[in-house]
Amino acid sequence: MGETAALAEYTVSIEYEDIPTETVDHAKKGIRDFLGVAVYGSHHEVGDQIMGYVDRCMSGEESTVIGRGTASPTGAALANGAFGHAIDYDDTFESIVIHPSSPVFGATLAAGEVADADGKDLITAYTVGLEAAFRVGHSQYPNHYQNGWHSTGTAGSFGAAASAAHLLDLSVDETIAAFGIVASGSSALKKNFGTMTKPLHAGHAAEIGVRSALLAAEGFTSDDAILEGPIGYGEVMTTDGSYDPSEITEDLGEEWAVLDLGFKPHPSGVITHAAMDALRTLVIDHDLTPESVDGITVALDDAASEMLHHADPGDALQAKFSIEFCLAAILREQKAGIHEFTDEYVNQPETKEVIAKIDRSFEENLFDAHYASYGARVTVETADGETLVKEVKHHPGSPNNPVSEDRLQAKFDECVLTVLSDDETAELADVIASLETDGSADDLIGLLRP
Known part of the structure; x- marks a missing residue:
């Protein structure tokens, strides 16, 4: 089985019960960290400008835009992903330069409402999406990043597509199609670091991930081995023959990328x-x-x-x-x-x-x-x-140099209190902490949608 099919099979097959408790707990930390910075980003200058575009071109009522209202599923994914990366305060993998949660959970939240997902579904799809972003990113690393690509926007789009495909209950063949579609839509350049276009990379990845899954669900086709071969995504996005497909398939389903997440104590690179x-x-x-x-x-x-x-x-x-x-x-x-x-x-x-x-x-x-x-x-x-x-030697917040829970909670509070009240902020943290319980997804949406 090639790597595209293997990743699609994994995306479709993983269930909440397959995920170890430690991994679920860390995933909920990742969701809390993302939502904290995204709530703040929703009313940042970047958030204002993204929302103006979404209201004009991607309006709708199907999916929640964090801290704002509603939009189409792709519009909500675009906004939520960009909000999360608006001030560069979102998480990063320790072993690779990718900010995964903004594109992945930006897509998860938008697609989850389309699918009427519960809290366990959201956790599972988020975990699956992180895995896809991590593995596609590592298969090209570091050459892809050295050549000027911003992996959050490129590999991150595969994570967004995987999360959306899982939530929309796509078949393996449909998920393969979604990966083929997203491969042609993924793009982000490091040259834009220090501008509003950098957070747009995360929003674009979330949007193209959701769009690709929705198109695949309609029967839209693409190459069925998009990652493989001389002109496949892996080889095209590297220049020195360094693409390593084993990074995608080795121990897939046995190791968990979410445990490589680190949480930033400062809103900078x-x-x-x-x-x-x-x-x-x-x-x-x-x-x-x-x-x-x-x-x-x-x-x-x-x-x-x-x-x-x-x-x-x-x-x-x-x-x-x-x-x-x-x-x-x-x-x-x-x-x-x-x-x-x-x-x-x-x-x-x-x-x-x-x-x-x-x-x-x-x-x-x-x-x-x-x-x-x-x-x-x-x-x-x-x-x-x-x-x-x-x-x-290791950046603070990384798995090898973790920061305290008090420091992470203070970060969440500092960000969310710029938009929500004290009581709403505390309730949002409580809902995330118990996201796997019945009704929690509806409670989450209710708090995020003003």
């Missing part, structure tokens, strides 16, 4: 987070202030050089890919959250003064880690001549 927490530790331990620091040097893996486009950012979107800004905010505030990543804060003279004290350097295979290692070394030269060094 994950490549910045180890450095931010390293500096945060030094700031707290040594009571550092902008006035007490002469200079900061941050060492990152060489692969980070192609992601950190903005040494002197001009707005909040650029700041998410500026290691200089991220560290400046930490030195000024001991944190960097939604209130620091604003155009106003980025352009304050006090911020610019600290940015000028920060130098970046890159080292090939820093800490001998995998491509695009998220580790960092921060060196601080204090005004009184002391040199302080802190290394963090």
Whole structure:
């Protein structure tokens, strides 16, 4: 059996009872984390502009748009996926540069309403979608990403299609067709990092995933081995013959991609987070202030050089890919959250003064880690001549460097309270925690639809 058919068979066959309890629990953490940042993103500038487009071109009543209202299934998927990635605060796999939950759960929520899914269905489809995104992504990694593709929008679209196909109860042949359709529609370029088009990548992946499943359900056809062969998706999306189909099929159904999820403590590119927490530790331990620091040097893996486009950012979107800004905010505030990543804060003279004290350097295979290692070394030269060094080898929030439940709950509350009341925020967290119980999906929709 080829990899396209194997992935389709897996997508169709997995049931809630097949998923270990530990995996279900982590999946619910992923859903909570996504919904928290998506609720905030729904009223962010990116959310406003996406919603204007959806209202104009993709209106409908079938599916809920988080924090907004309703739209067509594809319109809701587009909006929800983009909302989740609007401020780059959504989760990421530790072993590969993909933000999976925005495209996958963006599609899950939209398709789930079409299918009248319950909470167990949503958890299962989300878990299946993460697996598809993870495996297609790894089959091309790192060459695909190095060549300028944004895997959240490319591999993520396969995850969205798998989730939607599972919820819509597609057959194996129909799911194969959905993968063929989504392969031709998947696209996202890293060149757009630091602009509104980056979160659009996640929304587009969610939308094309739902669209592909709906078309396949209508009998729409595509190549039945889209991943395989000399002009298959795997070979086309890599340039050095590095496509590895075994990454899709090996231990499929026995290992769980959801356990590779890490949850961001800061709303910026994950490549910045180890450095931010390293500096945060030094700031707290040594009571550092902008006035007490002469200079900061941050060492990152060489692969980070192609992601950190903005040494002197001009707005909040650029700041998410500026290691200089991220560290400046930490030195000024001991944190960097939604209130620091604003155009106003980025352009304050006090911020610019600290940015000028920060130098970046890159080292090939820093800490001998995998491509695009998220580790960092921060060196601080204090005004009184002391040199302080802190290394963090795994980004905070990752499975190898988890952050506390209190910190994740605080992140959820901070985001959701910008839109919902205290009581609604607490109720939303409770509903997600018990999503596998009867009636929970309806309760979830009720809280997300104003």
